Amino acid sequence: MAQNLAALRVKIECDLLGRASAPFDYRERKFAETASIGIPEIDYLAGGLPRGGFTEICGPPCSGRTSFLLSALASRTAHAEVCVLVDGSDNFDPYSAQAAGVELKQLLWVRCRNIDQALRATDLLLQGRGFGLIALDLSDIPPKIVRHVPLNAWFRFRRSIEDTQTIFVVFDQEPNAKTCASLVLQLGSETARWSATIETSTEDSFAYPSACLLDGFDVRAEVLRSRVQKAVVAGFHLGFAPASIGGDTGIFRTKAVWNGSDNLLFEPQSKRLEKRE
Numbered sequence: 001m002a003q004n005l006a007a008l009r010v011k012i013e014c015d016l017l018g019r020a021s022a023p024f025d026y027r028e029r030k031f032a033e034t035a036s037i038g039i040p041e042i043d044y045l046a047g048g049l050p051r052g053g054f055t056e057i058c059g060p061p062c063s064g065r066t067s068f069l070l071s072a073l074a075s076r077t078a079h080a081e082v083c084v085l086v087d088g089s090d091n092f093d094p095y096s097a098q099a100a101g102v103e104l105k106q107l108l109w110v111r112c113r114n115i116d117q118a119l120r121a122t123d124l125l126l127q128g129r130g131f132g133l134i135a136l137d138l139s140d141i142p143p144k145i146v147r148h149v150p151l152n153a154w155f156r157f158r159r160s161i162e163d164t165q166t167i168f169v170v171f172d173q174e175p176n177a178k179t180c181a182s183l184v185l186q187l188g189s190e191t192a193r194w195s196a197t198i199e200t201s202t203e204d205s206f207a208y209p210s211a212c213l214l215d216g217f218d219v220r221a222e223v224l225r226s227r228v229q230k231a232v233v234a235g236f237h238l239g240f241a242p243a244s245i246g247g248d249t250g251i252f253r254t255k256a257v258w259n260g261s262d263n264l265l266f267e268p269q270s271k272r273l274e275k276r277e
Contacts, residue, residue, distance in 0.1 A: 035133075035167055037068070038075030042221055045250035046183060049133070054158045055169045056177045059187030064219030065139050065171050066096075067254050068187065072133065072169065074101035081132025084108045084125055088118035089140040115141050119153060126160035126168065133167040143173045154180035175224060184225040190218035190251060216254045223248045 034048030049055055049072065059065050069085075074097075076083050083106060085092060090111045098104055110125075112118040115138065122136050138146050154177040161168045170177060175184050193216050 033165070035079075036075050038071040039068070041250040042068070042185075045221060045248055046185060046223060046226075049167045049169065050182055051165050051167055052161055052163055053168070053182035054154070054161065054177060054180055055167070055183045055185070056175055056181040057169060057171050057185050057187065058173060058175050058224075059139075060173055061139075063187040063189050064221075064254060065187055067219065069135060069137065069169075069171060070097055070100040070102060073097065073107060073135070074103075076133045076167070077103035077106035079132075080106065082106055082108065082130070083133040084110065084131050084135065086110045086112060086118050086122050086125070086134070086136045088112050088115055088136065088138045091140050092137070115145055115149070119149065122157065123153075123160070126157055126166070129164055129166065131166055133169065134161075136168075136170045139171045139173060141172075146172050146174075146176050149176060151178060151180070154178065158182075179227075181225065182227045184223070186222045186224050188220045188222075190220050192216075193218075218251055219254060221250045 033051045035051060036043050036048050037046075057065060057068055073083055073085065078101065085107060087110060090113060092109060092111075094104055094109065097107070108131075110118075110121045112121060118136060118138065122134065125131065125134055157168060158180045170181075175181070175186070177184070
């Protein structure tokens with residue numbers, strides 16, 4: 001039996017000669033470099049966004065996806081990184097992004113009209129490399145359409161960014177990338193907060209209590225799947241190491257503000273973390 005295993009090992013090493021050096025030698029994996037999302041609770045929960053990795057952010061409408069996207073873009077462009085947003089349904093608002101702190105000079109906005117254009121543009125950008133963050137926003141495309149994206153397309157995207165410094169993030173309503181994603185976070189809205197009731201007067205001087213204004217809401221982020229685990233030293237995350245599953249939950253608070261174009265914007269505000277082991 002031992003002789004057969006030895007012979008098999010020699011045969012495999014000969015077949016892989018020139019393509020893989022020492023295939024049976026153990027190689028210690030290095031911690032992947034990560035970058036801040038700009039939301040302390042999520043940075044603590046997930047350790048940041050992995051470079052050279054595929055991250056998927058999913059959630060229903062009004063679940064905080066846009067706040068997450070703008071915060072990530074603001075954080076990376078503030079560090080002078082060139083970022084790309086592939087807008088799958090041409091719904092991006094640059095005025096809101098600028099109000100959220102995104103440096104528009106550091107952002108390439110690719111406007112698409114359908115999912116096919118978005119996927120082709122993403123493929124070309126990933127092959128070109130050189131970007132700090134590439135975000136593919138499919139969150140406004142019906143889930144039944146996104147479900148039909150072939151699995152080999154997600155695998156191709158993952159392979160394109162391996163061993164690079166690029167952060168690749170996909171935003172959609174439900175997880176679709178399967179095992180291609182290194183990190184999957186699901187967002188969901190929690191408690192809404194309303195401003196104090198105010199009174200308005202009509203031309204006839206009748207005062208009526210007006211409806212309360214939306215002041216913001218809490219967003220729950222749950223790790224659905226993670227092929228990595230966080231390395232912690234003295235309470236701080238240094239990066240990622242292979243293999244762990246999801247389950248931790250973090251909550252951050254958003255604040256409703258009006259920007260210069262009279263568009264409502266929700267900015268992330270610090271709140272708390274709830275961990276579930």
